[in-house]
């Protein structure tokens with residue numbers, strides 16, 4: 001009940017519902033998983049479509065977005081501009097019963113919906129997502145985690161207002177362990193700190209929302225900011241290993257030397 005209240009607020013307010021790290025995360029995924037025009041991508045828990053639409057814009061990939069919430073899917077369709085309309089498709093569906101065949105996708109994005117589903121089913125949802133990725137394909141994720149446990153009353157209020165099912169133990173190892181033993185090879189990870197918004201940033205954020213929804217958002221933004229003080233997030237790229245043994249794979253990955261990058265320049 002509460003979950004769909006929040007999701008309806010998202011859908012009706014023009015809020016751009018993004019993964020942790022927003023555009024930067026999408027660029028990291030693209031750069032580290034060779035997303036391109038040849039890719040076929042499923043985004044699980046697509047909300048109003050940000051990730052799929054941006055991947056289509058940046059990489060010209062064929063993207064499919066799936067979400068349980070019908071209103072969000074309707075808004076995702078409206079958000080699909082004419083430059084990507086041939087590349088993006090949105091549909092209603094449950095991450096627990098994916099209507100796709102084994103090995104149908106080169107990339108699956110899973111993460112944003114996991115805090116919303118009961119902890120008992122999270123691993124099984126990831127298993128299903130992995131099943132539909134082709135061998136040597138990619139599983140992309142970005143997840144907030146608690147770097148220190150927040151007060152229980154804050155978590156309770158956050159869960160009540162947003163509809164998540166978070167607990168103080170949802171730290172780095174918790175989310176990390178969910179992806180283990182799935183024939184997934186971690187190829188890339190970056191870690192980031194969340195910096196809660198100052199009043200100017202919060203004001204700008206509110207000004208870009210539907211005016212009638214601003215009151216409802218004020219309370220949530222206060223909660224996001226309070227909760228954000230306890231959060232970091234990671235961005236990850238996993239590779240799906242084929243079932244067949246004996247394929248060429250270097251272990252330890254990278255060989256005998258570990259390496260550290262000395263510099264990188266963007267011009």
Ligand SMILES: C[S@@+](CC[C@H](N)C(=O)[O-])C[C@H]1O[C@@H](n2cnc3c(N)ncnc32)[C@H](O)[C@@H]1O
Pocket residue numbers: 007017018019020044045046047048051066067068069072093094095096111112113114116117
């Ligand atoms: C925070 S939004 C995700 C936004 C963005 N795609 C991301 O990954 O960060 C979470 C979405 O997960 C959806 N969701 C929750 N449970 C789901 C399920 N069982 N199957 C599919 N989508 C689900 C919600 O409807 C909501 O739109």
